[in-house]
Amino acid sequence: MSNLAKETVEQQAYLTRFLLDYTAAPLVGGTFLRGVLPMPDSIRVVAGAADAVDGHGLVAYEVPLTDDEEPVTAPLVLGWTRTLASLAVPCTDTTVMGMPLVTVDTVDLEPADPTRTDQALRVLRALAWPYVEIPPSPALCGFLFTGRDSMRLYLASEKARGVIAADIRLDGALTALLAALPSLLDEEERWAADLSDPHCVHRVDLTNW
Structure with missing residues (x-):
């Protein structure tokens, strides 16, 4: 892999690891994380009901991997996704794998504030999953x-x-x-x-x- 591709893989793996907890803890209301789909310059965060599969009741939000030319952080992606999931699904003619696909414009999108669950998970992750220099393989x-x-x-x-x-x-x-x-x-x-x-x-x- 090229250096650029390697950096992309590492960022996607970092974002995926961070978001995993929200398959069990709701993003907002009854909406949970149901998937993270990798793209060359973005990730597609899939949200829906706790048991939603096969595109039924799911929405994919395409979030860029950079913001103001800097790599996006996982808390920021979580905040954006939570804001979007709390709104009505915008009308879109674009779909992917049977799901409505929403391209996220982050310029004027305000990320939701961290919840108490977010703060608790931050503490627990730091203690249970300390940073290691060599990431898991395959990522x-x-x-x-x-x-x-x-x-x-x-x-x-x-x-x-x-x-x-x-x-x-x-x-x-x-x-x-x-x-x-x-x-x-x-x-x-x-x-x-x-x-x-x-x-x-x-x-x-x-x-x-």
Whole structure:
């Protein structure tokens, strides 16, 4: 990967790690985080009801990775997403993977103030997940819940020179799968195209692994 691509992957992985807690804690009201989709210059934050999948009741907000030429911070992305999720969904003719896609103009968008949950998570993350110099590999650049017991992981792959989407089941042998995941992603015979998903260069089906 080029230096620019590497920086993008690192930022997407950082944003994804930060936002993971909001799959369980609501963003606002009954709206939860249901996915983070990586793009070259942005991330698409997917929000909806706690059990929403397959585009039904979901909205994807496309947030740029830079603001005033500086990398956006995760608290800022969270604040913007929370503001947007509290508003009526704007009319849009653009969709992605069956979801309305809203391109976010951050110029005049005020991020919501941090909640008490945000502040508590900030303390707990600092103690439970201290910064480490070497990030996890492969880097998790995004995810999407695809069913009650399934999800799609977006993982950076140097061999594929891009992001691989790995479909997994949550009721399978997860410990073994996670241990084998790096090598499974490098098996080119598993790579398949998915023209319906613009967020990856290949798809790997591990639902029956």
